[in-house]
Amino acid sequence: MFNKIVPRSEDYAKWYTQVIRQAEMADYAPVRGCMVVRPYGFALWENVKEQLDSRFKATGHQNAAFPLFIPMSFIEKEAEHVEGFKPELAVVTHGGGKKLDEPLVVRPTSETIIGYMYSQWIQSYRDLPVLINQWANVVRWELRPRLFLRTMEFFWQEGHTAHATHAEAKEETLRILDIYTDFAVNEAAIPVIPGRKSESEKFPGALTSYTIEAMMGDKRGLQAGTSHDLGQNFAKAFDIQYLDANQKQQHCWTTSWGVSTRMIGAIIMAHGDDQGLVLPPRLAPTQLVIVPITPKNREDDKQAVMDAVAKICETLDGVRYHVDDRHDYSPGWRFNEWELKGVPLRIEIGPRDLQKDQVVLARRDILGRDGPRGGKTFVAIDNVANEVKQMLDTIQADMLKRATAFRDANTFEPTSYEAFQEVVEEGFARAWWCGDEACEAKVKEDTQATIRCVPIAQPDGAGHCIVCGAAAEEIAIFARAY
């Protein structure tokens, strides 16, 4: 199945969907707003999972599994939480052929049911902290779905922790934000801006929400992960209390944090080009594809090529490679296929290479045929493994550099509201903000842009709000977002 994909510049939304479907990452399900994650997409997700999971465990978290169904009354216990989630709940009213006494909500997120369980498990300060994560699917009745970015059902991890003090909870919230940032930058090669959400954008029920914000290939923003300081809001709603060392009952301080399959969408949009996906080597399901070029009527040549391939494979320990020996597909066809799928590195090897004891190494992130600076280089056949490993590191680093350069080139620091309105249409606008919700709302009305975050990293000094001119202490990132 081969159809040319539409260039990004022509129709970004169409490009995005075409790439996902043609690269076999995902497909539409028969139910509106739901998607099927196909094996190739899921393999990428599994690598994301593995990287995050190992970081969670290294910081003392354990995995568990909580139920899919939540009693409706649970959702209603925290005022802001209900208000935020009620409109997008899927509710089960019947079971076993009978109407249920109390409707069950298909979890949109699990603070409530986990909070309920924590209230039973936590008695003493000695029980704290509780550090639990779960990998799960959740459902939100979204009005306008989009593959990976916003589907009605999506996959994610949600961490839920309980602490004795607010200081500890804050520390946890920021520790996770660091983990997310580290993951995004060093594994996904996506430069993200860690920061705080504004009041209007924060998680329903949180005291403070933190986020990592990324820029996509069309210069729009994407929230790629969130970490919430829930204060004592859920502890109070669910009665999560402990007896402290002075024999006093105290409410716990809780946090929650999540990264979803949206991260896959971020990877696609941060790195993809008109040829298809470009996957960062550290997460790519296949890091290296070997394409043997074997003339049909020369069995001895074919055998020699395949022997050389087998020999190379023996040296590739630690590399996720695949040999595409579909000899009935032409080399060009196979090249294009793997480029569409974003495999970071390709080895081309044919009889002509064998004569010179070399192979062709072609990198996905730099297309172009020839020359030492192009995407293709010749590499001595004895040294393939070393070159491959080095090249994978180089690609990983270059992808991050390229994405960072792109983001920086499209980040502006306007000094007047007029200039602000213009630049926010074509990238990130960094500007002073007084903190007033009215100014935030005005920006949204005038430009459709929202505050993506108030970055953790702030410049020295103070300035004047880009909207109202009042004294401002913080810089905010404004952008149009998904």
Added chain:
RNA sequence: CGGGGCGUAGCGCAGCCCGGCUAGCGCGUCUGCUUUGGGAGCAGAAGGUCGGAGGUUCAAAUCCUCUCGCCCCGACCA
């Protein structure tokens, strides 16, 4: 829920405005031969309730009415 677009072969589409022979085309699939260093060529073959229901007509993919669904742009959101 508002605005736009679309449902015809596995996929992508033309045909519809202006009704008329057996509903076409490209890709893919199957068979055979020739091919393989950037999406191979030739020959042959299979594959269709034209989204659904009703209506108009001698005759409907095409016109009318109703209906279902999907995609895109907004409002809402990880």
